[in-house]
Amino acid sequence: MAGIKFYTSPLSHNSLRVDMVLAEKNIEHEPIVVDLVKGEHKVRPSLIVHTSPEMLSKNPWGKVPVLECPHAGPMYESRPIARYLATVFADKSPSLLPSTDKYPAFARFEEGLAIEAQKLDADVTQLFFQLTHAPLMGMIPDQAVIEKSRKSVAATLAVVDGILSKQKYMGGETFSLADISFLPEFLALSVTGEDEAIKANPNVKRWWEEVSGRESWKRVSKPVWDVYTGIVAQVGGGK
Numbered sequence: 441m442a443g444i445k446f447y448t449s450p451l452s453h454n455s456l457r458v459d460m461v462l463a464e465k466n467i468e469h470e471p472i473v474v475d476l477v478k479g480e481h482k483v484r485p486s487l488i489v490h491t492s493p494e495m496l497s498k499n500p501w502g503k504v505p506v507l508e509c510p511h512a513g514p515m516y517e518s519r520p521i522a523r524y525l526a527t528v529f530a531d532k533s534p535s536l537l538p539s540t541d542k543y544p545a546f547a548r549f550e551e552g553l554a555i556e557a558q559k560l561d562a563d564v565t566q567l568f569f570q571l572t573h574a575p576l577m578g579m580i581p582d583q584a585v586i587e588k589s590r591k592s593v594a595a596t597l598a599v600v601d602g603i604l605s606k607q608k609y610m611g612g613e614t615f616s617l618a619d620i621s622f623l624p625e626f627l628a629l630s631v632t633g634e635d636e637a638i639k640a641n642p643n644v645k646r647w648w649e650e651v652s653g654r655e656s657w658k659r660v661s662k663p664v665w666d667v668y669t670g671i672v673a674q675v676g677g678g679k
């Protein structure tokens with residue numbers, strides 16, 4: 441399918457879900473980098489700039505990622521975009537979706553997606569915001585929120601460790617979209633030095649070492665990793 445446009449930013453770890461599906465399946469597309477930062481030359485106080493009428497017409501929430509596909513028009517939210525691409529390009533290898541007639545595989549896959557979106561995302565988002573975006577925007581990081589999120593992330597990853605002691609990947613026995621869904625959170629935890637709970641749980645650690653070693657991940661995550669490494673150094677965050 442020609443004519444796919446992908447609006448993204450190296451400040452957007454959430455966009456990496458989409459990047460990963462595009463990279464794994466080698467889907468032809470045009471990346472368009474949206475400037476999320478208002479100001480001139482270095483880290484600035486406000487992060488909101490893509491509320492331009494053009495971007496708002498593509499995503500009423502004023503965020504990236506946005507995918508523009510000739511058949512579907514503009515689409516927002518990283519998880520639905522990633523699933524859309526995995527489905528539309530299902531015949532392109534690797535398959536990132538389970539076969540729905542293999543019931544256990546289908547069940548484990550759906551569980552994996554739900555754990556990431558419902559049990560981990562909100563806590564990591566809070567923690568990441570407090571450690572990076574809040575100080576960037578001139579706000580004083582809220583220590584109570586940091587502590588609460590940190591504890592919650594540790595509790596969730598302890599449960600995930602038990603799950604990964606019985607299955608190889610987040611969505612069962614094969615690498616899938618469920619694994620891809622978790623990657624942005626693991627990057628956020630690692631780049632801020634909040635990765636104690638990853639290192640403390642042997643099965644989580646084993647999973648992260650394997651999936652973060654994929655060539656696709658090393659390639660697509662590097663710009664985001666580099667930008668946030670600079671931000672963490674600049675705001676004096678991280679452990």
Ligand SMILES: N[C@@H](CCC(=O)N[C@@H](CS)C(=O)NCC(=O)O)C(=O)O
Nearest residue numbers: 452453454487488503504505517518
């Ligand atoms: N749930 C959304 C989150 C999107 C999101 O928060 N995008 C961030 C970058 S990761 C953004 O555009 N931030 C800029 C802003 O809010 O102004 C998704 O997964 O796509």
